[in-house]
């Protein structure tokens with residue numbers, strides 16, 4: 158269950174740029190467009206999902222930006238590559254304006270998804286950038302435990318490692334949680350870190 162437009166509106170604040178890791182079929186992009194983000198960047202490692210989402214959004218303009226293949230539609234940029242490598246490049250290009258809401262949602266999910274769980278590498282890339290004022294949203298917190306033995310997607314960190322990595326970016330982050338699932342059945346599953354809630 159992707160994050161909803163209403164959830165994004167409740168945490169958007171003054172953020173104008175949506176940066177998503179793990180595009181999949183584009184539900185997060187739809188929610189971000191509906192929530193009124195002005196610029197959207199999303200990155201997907203799977204070639205199949207990348208091609209599929211370009212087709213689904215009717216993207217015809219293709220380019221390569223920062224070495225990453227990219228489909229462009231208006232101010233929505235669909236990047237293809239590893240999310241953590243992409244974030245390193247992306248943040249190196251950007252002045253620290255604190256204007257981003259990161260939606261970190263790249264992970265192994267189905268047999269045909271890219272087999273990786275890059276969350277801690279993504280958070281390390283944000284930390285290395287020195288940019289401390291963006292909003293960071295981490296989806297699927299219930300999954301981050303070594304006890305979770307996904308076939309092909311083993312997790313080698315725990316939920317609290319994620320929180321530590323977020324606070325290592327900025328200890329002043331204030332943390333809150335949203336529920337996920339069709340009926341909100343996954344309690345406190347979405348971590349929201351904001352400097353000024």
Ligand SMILES: C[S@@+](CC[C@H](N)C(=O)[O-])C[C@H]1O[C@@H](n2cnc3c(N)ncnc32)[C@H](O)[C@@H]1O
Pocket residue numbers: 158159160177178179180181182183184185186200201202203206238239240241262263264265266269270271272273274275
């Ligand atoms: C749960 S899905 C994303 C769902 C999407 N954000 C939404 O809201 O509908 C996770 C996606 O992350 C992708 N992924 C896994 N590892 C990745 C990586 N290292 N870099 C980029 N994408 C990755 C998978 O291929 C999969 O499509």
